[in-house]
Amino acid sequence: MNTEYSNAFVKNPPFPNNYSREFLCFDRGEGSFLVDIQGKRYLDFAGGIAVNSLGYGNEGIIQAATEQVAKLTHVSNLYTTRPTVEFAQAVTASSPLAKDQPWQADKHPGYFEAVHFGNSGTEANEAALKYAKMYAGRKQTPNGPKILACTNGFHGRTLGALSVTYAPKYRKPYEPLIGGVEFIDFNDVQALESTLNTDFTAVIVEPVQGEGGLECMTQEFARSLNNLCRKFDVILIADEVQTGIGRTGTLFASQWVGLEPDIITLSKPIAGGLPLSATLLPKKINELVQVGDHGTTFGGGPVTTRVALEVWRQITAPGFLSGVGQRTAFLQSQLEALVQAFPSRLGSLKGAGMLRGIQVKDPDMLPGIISGARDAGLLILRSGTDIIRLAPPLTITTEDITNGIEILRKVLEEV
Ligand code: PLP
Numbered sequence: 001m002n003t004e005y006s007n008a009f010v011k012n013p014p015f016p017n018n019y020s021r022e023f024l025c026f027d028r029g030e031g032s033f034l035v036d037i038q039g040k041r042y043l044d045f046a047g048g049i050a051v052n053s054l055g056y057g058n059e060g061i062i063q064a065a066t067e068q069v070a071k072l073t074h075v076s077n078l079y080t081t082r083p084t085v086e087f088a089q090a091v092t093a094s095s096p097l098a099k100d101q102p103w104q105a106d107k108h109p110g111y112f113e114a115v116h117f118g119n120s121g122t123e124a125n126e127a128a129l130k131y132a133k134m135y136a137g138r139k140q141t142p143n144g145p146k147i148l149a150c151t152n153g154f155h156g157r158t159l160g161a162l163s164v165t166y167a168p169k170y171r172k173p174y175e176p177l178i179g180g181v182e183f184i185d186f187n188d189v190q191a192l193e194s195t196l197n198t199d200f201t202a203v204i205v206e207p208v209q210g211e212g213g214l215e216c217m218t219q220e221f222a223r224s225l226n227n228l229c230r231k232f233d234v235i236l237i238a239d240e241v242q243t244g245i246g247r248t249g250t251l252f253a254s255q256w257v258g259l260e261p262d263i264i265t266l267s268k269p270i271a272g273g274l275p276l277s278a279t280l281l282p283k284k285i286n287e288l289v290q291v292g293d294h295g296t297t298f299g300g301g302p303v304t305t306r307v308a309l310e311v312w313r314q315i316t317a318p319g320f321l322s323g324v325g326q327r328t329a330f331l332q333s334q335l336e337a338l339v340q341a342f343p344s345r346l347g348s349l350k351g352a353g354m355l356r357g358i359q360v361k362d363p364d365m366l367p368g369i370i371s372g373a374r375d376a377g378l379l380i381l382r383s384g385t386d387i388i389r390l391a392p393p394l395t396i397t398t399e400d401i402t403n404g405i406e407i408l409r410k411v412l413e414e415v
Pocket residue numbers: 120121122123125154155156157206210211239240241242243267
């Protein structure tokens with residue numbers, strides 16, 4: 001295959017065929033814009049798939065990364081560094097699910113006690129599943145080994161995380177996957193009540209299904225999950241890889257839906273675009289963990305955690321999340337007007353906060369809308385089969401929101 005550049009596109013790069021054969025090739029980012037190798041600017045409503053929460057060129061991130069790269073990039077997990085310790089402390093101490101938070105403290109004393117670092121969302125979930133299994137085994141609970149997951153859930157592509165991911169298109173080529181996984185319909189309280197029991201070790205759920213169509217968890221489903229998992233000593237894992245740290249307007253999406261997880265997994269936005277994941281563990285699990293139970297070479301290195309500390313500082317700074325709330329309300333009003341303007345093309349609005357979806361009535365139109373928007377200078381995503389997904393930087397201005405929706409309006413007129 002010959003690799004060739006034509007305009008801003010690169011064709012047939014030596015990547016495996018699971019990726020497209022043609023890529024738009026970017027050179028740099030500025031605020032909420034990406035700039036291709038020919039200098040054309042694109043308003044970024046994709047945010048590197050919900051990763052680039054603070055946009056491009058953030059001064060704090062640049063300074064943190066460059067200073068740390070110059071100082072020290074890796075020591076392995078035989079040793080540690082200040083940024084790694086400080087980020088773990090920040091997450092465990094200032095988390096609203098931490099032990100000093102009254103709504104958690106009476107139920108689950110000592111939340112969260114430890115952070116297992118990794119490099120990607122799938123690794124964070126892989127670790128969560130391993131810790132849950134380890135808990136059931138070491139504590140010698142009567143629980144069986146089954147794991148419960150939901151239809152349309154997406155938890156990653158390594159074999160463990162893939163086993164709890166729903167879509168057959170991701171699973172089929174790799175079967176048999178790990179056994180004992182059952183799926184129930186997302187938000188189906190009755191199915192949950194009739195399925196969950198002590199045959200299960202863990203439940204894994206997303207508060208908003210990022211890849212699978214942007215359905216939001218209902219409060220009733222969250223409440224049932226809380227009650228049943230406590231009743232049967234089943235570990236409740238909230239996969240907040242996509243929703244975590246501010247995307248839905250609260251630090252964790254579990255908070256607004258009332259989910260009380262034993263484990264939270266984080267990844268996409270936490271290190272400003274560098275690869276890092278965090279699996280937050282409660283005392284009741286951590287006290288059973290022994291040296292060597294799980295590990296990683298790169299996870300939680302000094303550069304990623306130094307940047308993560310800066311991202312965490314900015315997102316938890318006074319006023320940041322309320323600002324996200326204001327921009328979310330603005331985006332919501334713009335999206336409502338858009339849906340009203342195209343009643344035959346667009347259906348309901350999905351998602352929450354700055355992770356929003358617009359249902360396209362004819363799913364066959366979706367690829368044309370995404371490529372039309374790209375050609376017009378707006379980057380958007382797909383979720384599920386029929387949803388336009390928007391995950392712009394949390395820092396996007398209302399002016400850029402208006403401009404992006406205007407581009408989308410023109411594209412919808414033309415497709
Ligand atoms: N979990 C959720 C909710 C995700 O959205 C994703 C990725 O899209 C993953 C897990 C997997 O993350 P990664 O691609 O970093 O392995």
